[in-house]
Structure formats: C-alpha cells, structure tokens
Amino acid sequence: xxxxxxxxxxxxxxxxxxxxxxxxxxxxxxxxxxxxxxxxxxxxxxxxxxxxxxxxxxxxxxxxxxxxxxxxxxxxxxxxxxxxxxxxxxxxxxxxxxxxxxxxxxxxxxxxxxxxxxxxxxxxxxxxxxxxxxxxxxxxxxxxxxxxxxxxxxxxxxxxxxxxxxxxxxxxxxxxxxxxxxxxxxxxxxxxxxxxxxxxxxxxxxxxxxxxxxxxxxxxxxxxxxxxxxxxxxxxxxxxxxxxxxxxxxxxxxxxxxxxxxxxxxxxxxxxxxx
Numbered sequence: 001x002x003x004x005x006x007x008x009x010x011x012x013x014x015x016x017x018x019x020x021x022x023x024x025x026x027x028x029x030x031x032x033x034x035x036x037x038x039x040x041x042x043x044x045x046x047x048x049x050x051x052x053x054x055x056x057x058x059x060x061x062x063x064x065x066x067x068x069x070x071x072x073x074x075x076x077x078x079x080x081x082x083x084x085x086x087x088x089x090x091x092x093x094x095x096x097x098x099x100x101x102x103x104x105x106x107x108x109x110x111x112x113x114x115x116x117x118x119x120x121x122x123x124x125x126x127x128x129x130x131x132x133x134x135x136x137x138x139x140x141x142x143x144x145x146x147x148x149x150x151x152x153x154x155x156x157x158x159x160x161x162x163x164x165x166x167x168x169x170x171x172x173x174x175x176x177x178x179x180x181x182x183x184x185x186x187x188x189x190x191x192x193x194x195x196x197x198x199x200x201x202x203x204x205x206x207x208x209x210x211x212x213x214x215x216x217x218x219x220x221x222x223x224x225x226x227x228x229x230x231x232x233x234x235x236x237x238x239x240x241x242x243x244x245x246x247x248x249x250x251x252x253x254x255x256x257x258x259x260x261x262x263x264x265x266x267x268x269x270x271x272x273x274x275x
Contacts, residue, residue, distance in 0.1 A: 015063045022187055030147045030195045039198040039250055048144035056265045057151040065163055072167045096175030109178040116165050121236040123161045124229040134272040141261035145218050145254040147191040198250055206234055216244050218254040
C-alpha cells in the first residue's frame with residue numbers, strides 16, 4: 001500500500017492512538033464526578049441508550065476532522081498562496097506564517113481559542129435557523145446527555161463549523177503547533193460541558209462555560225434551546241443577549257425537539273437528506 005490511501009490509514013492510526021488515552025481519562029474522571037454531583041438522576045453513561053452511536057461519533061469525528069482539515073489547508077495553500085509542492089507546503093504551515101507566527105506560541109494558542117470561540121458562537125446561531133437546523137438537530141437529539149454526547153455532530157455541521165474555523169485561523173498564520181495543547185483542551189472542555197454535572201462554578205459561570213450552562217442549551221427550544229450558544233466563553237452570550245441560567249434551577253429533559261431522529265449512526269447521517 002502506498003500513496004494517498006496509506007497516508008489516510010496512517011492518519012487514522014495516529015488519531016485513534018491520541019484519542020484513546022484521552023477517552024479513557026475523560027471516562028474515568030466524569031464517571032467519578034457525576035457519581036457525586038449528578039445534574040440529573042438516571043443510569044450511568046455506559047448504560048444509556050444510543051451509547052454505541054455516541055462512541056462511533058467519538059472516534060469518527062476526530063479522524064474525519066483531521067483528514068478534512070489537512071485537505072482544506074492544502075487546497076487553500078494552492079488556491080490562495082500558489083503553493084503546490086509537498087515540501088513547500090510542509091515548510092509553509094509547519095510553524096505558521098506572517099505576523100501571527102511571530103507571536104509567542106502561548107499567545108497564538110490563546111488567540112486561537114478566543115477567535116475560534118467567537119466565530120463558532122455565530123456559526124452555532126446560524127445552525128439554529130432555516131435549512132441549517134436539520135444538520136445541527138443531530139447534536140440536539142441525545143436524550144441521555146452526557147460527556148460521550150459531545151462528539152455527536154453531523155459531518156456537514158463539522159465542515160461548516162469547527163473545521164472551517166480551524167482552517168481559517170491556521171491559514172491566517174497561526175502555527176499548527178498550538179493544536180498540540182489546544183486540541184486536548186477543547187476535547188476535555190467539550191466533554192465537561194456535556195457531562196452530567198450540576199456545576200455552575202458560582203461567579204465564574206460568566207467566565208467559562210459550565211455543564212449547567214450548556215445543558216440549558218440542550219433543552220427544548222422554548223425552555224432554553226435557543227440560548228447559551230458559546231462553547232467556551234459565556235461572554236458572547238452576555239454581550240449578544242442569549243445568556244440563560246435561571247437561579248436555583250437545573251435543566252431536566254433533553255432532545256425532545258427531535259424525537260423522530262433515528263438512534264443509529266447511519267440513520268442520523270442520512271436524516272437531514274430524508275427530512
């Protein structure tokens with residue numbers, strides 16, 4: 001096996017090798033925490049309905065995102081920067097380029113997280129309206145919301161959301177090296193806000209997205225499903241009038257707006273096109 005197929009297989013193996021230890025750590029951490037501080041009573045995550053579906057997403061999404069991210073970066077380099085040679089591509093992206101690459105790597109990482117979250121806030125709102133909702137509805141279909149639900153995203157949602165934002169920022173010049181620690185942070189924090197925890201972090205609820213903050217977003221639309229769009233920083237919701245965290249209340253039910261969503265992975269991928 002040689003050429004492109006082998007490169008894809010290699011990326012598959014590398015990605016799964018990185019995801020597996022993170023998954024084990026996340027599973028243990030949130031299993032223990034939710035035992036003591038559960039937001040909603042019920043079965044533990046490993047006994048929930050559609051667990052197999054969520055596990056498929058959990059490993060499919062990082063592989064899919066990595067392959068597409070690299071593909072779009074290569075395409076962008078060719079179209080915008082007229083770079084086509086493989087070695088030149090590697091040299092161009094390896095440590096970033098332009099003014100942003102001159103910044104300290106920690107500052108590049110911080111910029112990446114803040115700018116990505118701001119852009120994702122608006123793409124998230126976009127996916128809550130019109131024809132875009134049928135793709136994002138897949139993410140909102142989980143009735144047994146827990147950390148493993150964090151990766152349940154339709155590929156179209158991923159391409160027009162997370163992957164597009166990553167590509168824009170990396171093409172703008174931020175070094176891909178920041179992904180070494182930005183990637184694990186976003187994975188862990190995404191699992192954290194979906195975890196079955198009753199944590200609000202008190203006054204810090206305005207600084208960092210928490211499980212209760214995001215679980216309100218997964219309730220029915222009239223209850224809170226059209227609020228709390230920020231992934232990391234609730235500041236965007238505060239600034240643009242979409243913040244919701246009722247004092248002394250906890251969300252109770254999830255996924256009710258998409259009760260007709262198929263429970264299996266393939267059915268969910270096909271759902272937007274059959275709708």
